[in-house]
Amino acid sequence: MTGDILIVGGGIAGLGAARELAPDHDVTVLERDGIASGATGHASGLVSVVADYAERREAARYSIEFFREFDGTGQFSFxxxxxxxxxxxxxxxxxxxxxxxxxxxxxxxxxxxxxxxxxxxxxxxxxxxxxxxxxxxxxxxVDPYTYAATVADEAVSEGAEIRTNTEVTELVVDGGAVHGVRTDDGEIRADQVVVAAGWRTPDLAGVDLPVRPxxxxxxxxxxxxxxxxxxxxxxxxxxxxxxxxxxxxxxxxxxxxxxxxxxxxxxxxxxxxxxxxxxxxxxxxxxxxxxxxxxxxxxxSGDAATPDHLPIIDSPTNGPVGLVVATGLHGFGIMAGPAVGRAIRAHVAEEDAPFPLEPYRADRFDPNPSWEFPYIAPTAAETGP
Ligand SMILES: Cc1cc2nc3c(=O)[nH]c(=O)nc-3n(C[C@H](O)[C@H](O)[C@H](O)COP(=O)(O)OP(=O)(O)OC[C@H]3O[C@@H](n4cnc5c(N)ncnc54)[C@H](O)[C@@H]3O)c2cc1C
Structure with missing residues (x-):
């Protein structure tokens, strides 16, 4: 499919997808605030992906190689x-x-x-x-904002449009397929919609996904x-x-x-x-x-956790045809960003990715998963001595 694609969310997931898709698709990113105004712009920018994606080494390698090649693009430095x-x-x-x-x-x-x-x-x-x-x-x-802005610039130079201050209120779904979105500025039609809106993704996409802010x-x-x-x-x-x-x-x-x-x-x-x-x-x-x-x-606004610390990047079987979701970047979205953008492209364009996509499927979780991680406290009050 090479039709119009709407991407909801101008964080690193949405922008990375726009950069990957723009060369051969008509892409519009809809962001309710400014680019990188969510978790992306507040991140620390550590790229320790080999350690943090220890079980997903092909995706880790893809991301590290991306950062090395991207170094020196615009203002971006790795x-x-x-x-x-x-x-x-x-x-x-x-x-x-x-x-x-x-x-x-x-x-x-x-x-x-x-x-x-x-x-x-x-x-x-x-x-x-x-x-x-x-x-x-x-x-x-990396500096997370510069990284996101450089990725956005590349997407725009390949023809993508980025509309900031545009809030998506719901998807337009008819006959089991997605046909676009409704925004605070009217309806926009498209053949496919990628929802990459952090922990707000399940509500917005209308699918049940195990993510927690x-x-x-x-x-x-x-x-x-x-x-x-x-x-x-x-x-x-x-x-x-x-x-x-x-x-x-x-x-x-x-x-x-x-x-x-x-x-x-x-x-x-x-x-x-x-x-x-x-x-x-x-x-x-x-x-x-x-x-x-x-x-x-x-x-x-916070980032989105998943029960196994890996993102959810999928065309969910319980969602309408033409929907792709990307959420749950779980504190590692900057370092995994290159692989996330590439995985979203694989779903939209129905291609293979240079690493397995199964670990990111939406249906991989137990019905009652555990949310316990040694590094995420149940409440703010429990984060210190
Ligand atoms: C303090 C902090 C430190 C971190 N440090 C690191 C680190 O060192 N290394 C690392 O790899 N990761 C780090 N992370 C994690 C990383 O920042 C996130 O995993 C990643 O940025 C998530 O990207 P995202 O695109 O999924 O979400 P976001 O960046 O949150 O983007 C989602 C976007 O969707 C938009 N949106 C939401 N609803 C709508 C709507 N209805 N309509 C339109 N737009 C909408 C939001 O405004 C937002 O811009 C850190 C995170 C934080 C908060």
Whole structure:
């Protein structure tokens, strides 16, 4: 099919799909606010996809290769940095096995005890509570807004239209097929509709999908330490991650929690998260004892979680013909963005993707799935000490 395609949502999922589809389709993106105004624009931009998509390595490889090729497009930069996981489980032999398994698949991953990590990063990390560290070389960070805007620019240069401040209120469905959408500015007809509206996707698409809104929290710490060349890192004990920021600050994130009132607006972090950051960073990175909280942020609208942490990208069998949904990017949507856009294209254009699509099917879940993750607290109040 090469007819008109409407994409609802100008986050990285919708924009990535527009970029993939625009060269040979008529594509219009409908975004109720501005591009990247949802989770995308608030993200930390870590690209640790080899670690976080450990079971989906073909998609991880696709994303990493995309970022390397996309580096230098417009204003976009991929700051390649190793990703250091400071681990509390399993014991060191288990970490060595993990690393060897990644190496068998061609990824540069190594396991370390405190001494060998210190050989590489002298006096950088305090590992007194850890069993070891795993270092992933295929990693880095991006500025999420610049990434999304550059992807949008490429889509537009290929003929896509992006309409901001246009809210979609419902799909136009007739005879079991989708024929377009209704917006606050009237009806728009199309042959296919992609709904990539974050956790609002199930309601908007009118299909039952297991996604729940959750928020991450972030903070920037000022420091006199020279951290520009620091690796990106994650501490399994506190579940905090960090990376250097453009301006010499340390950007820290974590403290994720499920949002019990999805409509509620919150743009500041909770006290417990600030305490967690203040109590953890100087312990883990002794050079940062002078680090002070400069700013903090949380994504007001939140991201979408799924029970198995992988996105849902599918033409759902319980939805109308011509509908594709893309949701549940689960805190990894920036790093997985290239694969997500490519997977959406595969569904719309009825093509294969360069990686398996089955892991992202909408019907893969148990009827009563568990929503427990060690890194997503049930409530905001439970995100800190
Ligand atoms: C604080 C924070 C830190 C993060 N850090 C990282 C990280 O380091 N690395 C990483 O890979 N990921 C990270 N993420 C996750 C990542 O940001 C998300 O997974 C990803 O951006 C989700 O993209 P999306 O397009 O699905 O959703 P969104 O970016 O939320 O986009 C959905 C869009 O749909 C629009 N919309 C909704 N309803 C309608 C409607 N009715 N009509 C029209 N438009 C509508 C919204 O306005 C929004 O712009 C982080 C997220 C947060 C919040």
């Amino acid at each position: 700051h390649e940095r190793p990703f250091v996981q400071l681990r509390t489980t399993p014991e060191l032999p288990g970490l060595r096995e993990e690393a060897a398994d990644f190496r068998d698949d061609g990824f540069a991953v190594t396991a370390h005890d405190g001494t060998s990590l210190a050989d590489r990063y002298p006096e950088m990390f305090d590992m007194s509570v850890h069993t070891g560290a795993v270092v992933f070389e295929d990693a880095g960070w 959750f928020r991450y929290q972030t903070a920037n710490l000022e420091t006199t330490a020279e951290i520009e060349d620091y690796p990106i890192a994650w501490d399994q004990e506190s579940r905090l991650y960090w990376r250097p920021e453009h301006n010499g600050d340390l950007h820290v994130g974590g403290g994720a929690y499920y949002v019990s009132e999805p409509g509620s607006i919150r743009s500041s972090t909770v006290e417990g998260f600030k305490r967690l950051v203040a109590g953890t960073i100087p312990d883990r990175v002794p050079a940062l004892t002078d680090a002070r909280l400069a700013t903090d942020d949380t994504c007001p």
